[in-house]
Amino acid sequence: SAIVVVVVGQLLPFVKMAAAATLTKIEARQELPSQRSHVFNSYSGMIPTTPETWLEEKRHRDATLASIPAHLWQIHDQLYDLTPYFDTHPGGVHWLQRTQGSDITVLFETHHLNIKKVTAILAKFHHGPAHGDARRAQAYTWLETDFYSTLRARVADVLRTVDGGAGPTSEMILLCYLAIGLFISTFAWTVLSGSVLAALLSGFLLLPMMGIGHNFLHQRDRLLRYALDLSVFGQHEWRISHVMSHHSYPNLNTDIEASQLEPWATFMRNQPKRTWGAHLLWPLFFCFVPIAETGRLITSAITMGVRPEYMIKPLQLGLLMAFNGVWHGWLLYNIMHSLAFWLLFAISFPVHRSEYGWTEGCQPVKEEETDFGKHTVLTTQDYSTSTGLFGKLFVLGSFNDHICHHLFPTVDLSKQATLRSTILQTMKEFNIEYTERSYWQLLSTTVKNYRQQAHLYYKSGNSP
Numbered sequence: 001s002a003i004v005v006v007v008v009g010q011l012l013p014f015v016k017m018a019a020a021a022t023l024t025k026i027e028a029r030q031e032l033p034s035q036r037s038h039v040f041n042s043y044s045g046m047i048p049t050t051p052e053t054w055l056e057e058k059r060h061r062d063a064t065l066a067s068i069p070a071h072l073w074q075i076h077d078q079l080y081d082l083t084p085y086f087d088t089h090p091g092g093v094h095w096l097q098r099t100q101g102s103d104i105t106v107l108f109e110t111h112h113l114n115i116k117k118v119t120a121i122l123a124k125f126h127h128g129p130a131h132g133d134a135r136r137a138q139a140y141t142w143l144e145t146d147f148y149s150t151l152r153a154r155v156a157d158v159l160r161t162v163d164g165g166a167g168p169t170s171e172m173i174l175l176c177y178l179a180i181g182l183f184i185s186t187f188a189w190t191v192l193s194g195s196v197l198a199a200l201l202s203g204f205l206l207l208p209m210m211g212i213g214h215n216f217l218h219q220r221d222r223l224l225r226y227a228l229d230l231s232v233f234g235q236h237e238w239r240i241s242h243v244m245s246h247h248s249y250p251n252l253n254t255d256i257e258a259s260q261l262e263p264w265a266t267f268m269r270n271q272p273k274r275t276w277g278a279h280l281l282w283p284l285f286f287c288f289v290p291i292a293e294t295g296r297l298i299t300s301a302i303t304m305g306v307r308p309e310y311m312i313k314p315l316q317l318g319l320l321m322a323f324n325g326v327w328h329g330w331l332l333y334n335i336m337h338s339l340a341f342w343l344l345f346a347i348s349f350p351v352h353r354s355e356y357g358w359t360e361g362c363q364p365v366k367e368e369e370t371d372f373g374k375h376t377v378l379t380t381q382d383y384s385t386s387t388g389l390f391g392k393l394f395v396l397g398s399f400n401d402h403i404c405h406h407l408f409p410t411v412d413l414s415k416q417a418t419l420r421s422t423i424l425q426t427m428k429e430f431n432i433e434y435t436e437r438s439y440w441q442l443l444s445t446t447v448k449n450y451r452q453q454a455h456l457y458y459k460s461g462n463s464p
Helices: 002-020 037-043 051-066 094-099 105-110 115-125 147-160 170-193 196-217 223-230 235-247 276-304 308-324 326-348 372-379 389-394 402-407 413-429 439-451
Strands: 073-075 078-080 126-129
Touching (some): 051 235, 073 105, 094 235, 105 115, 105 372, 115 126, 115 147, 147 372, 170 196, 170 223, 170 308, 170 326, 170 413, 196 235, 196 326, 196 389, 223 308, 308 326, 389 413, 402 413
Antiparallel strands (some): 078 126
16 A cells, blocks of 8 residues: 555656646637636646536636525526425425525526426515626526427427326336346355456446436436446436536536546547647546545545445445455456446447537537527437437446437436437427437547547538
């Protein structure tokens, strides 16, 4: 252990030098001022910024730009006091507590399909007009005749005719518990046998764990969202970094998932090409993520309070070490979680990071594309959408039918296929170009984008 600490200490200055070489001045998208200090603040310690840091920065930014009081919520150009709604909010109190003092327009619009019903409920908590220019803290327009509003109304109509509405089917629930049972079995095999093969299989089965957690963390509170905590990630943090940040502002400067790994990896077009040092450090970073994330969770538990799910990964590591020795247990743990992390990277990054996705720094979008739905289509790609539910969950981790998921995140994975024809027809009516590309097209151009990142034009629509 002492040798490892010494080696890391000797390498850290070089790591920081490689990271510093990637810094650049950021040009912000005019209609939504940049929010990137969370990235710059993390460089000194070389640890990716936390979701909590992003959330605090957003709250401060919204208060500065739109004068939002700390005890209220802003939706469009109005302020609301949602405190009395904590105990009865159908989605759970978590969403309200964490967004207090900020603009939640995009979350309100994208997480409620029956917008007329929830607008009537919201009126009960009206506090008054916004104190400042509300638009300064918002990225999109929400007109009733726009693409997104039109599509949302049609999707709501479709789901009214489907058993269970937007929720999971019985097949989905069955597959989820089957996957969890398989992972627990293979993990027990890994602990008892010390087999590297068992660790690899456990790592593969962590992919559906991430898919299950990813699917259910967007919805009202269900125990299945904790499946994500079996992996290197956690649903508590992802509800900020993934739902509140990435889903709300895909590929904008406010998207923490587009910036969290900087300077190890940069995919935004407004970032510089990486130096040779960053290329060398990237694979090493992935290999040490499991241990680093486990350490971060323990630190968070000490400094911010213990959450029961924070103990899952330390328990995994402890069991592996107790039955197989410290070093071999660490090796099995790292193999399992590193493989799962690499698999997640391979299946999910191409849907936003390829040449076909618009990012901050690309050529300006048209004024009318500030519609949330059009922005989502610009920044997101689909692949293998004809795959059945089993394949979506066990092989693709729930990330392939991604435009539908980003447009309507609370709709369960098992209901996405039901909505596909409605989405494509509405896109056609609004003259929105759409092409489903192969996975290999997206992956190859993602690698190209990472390696070069020289051009500021993305290949939109039907471009080859």
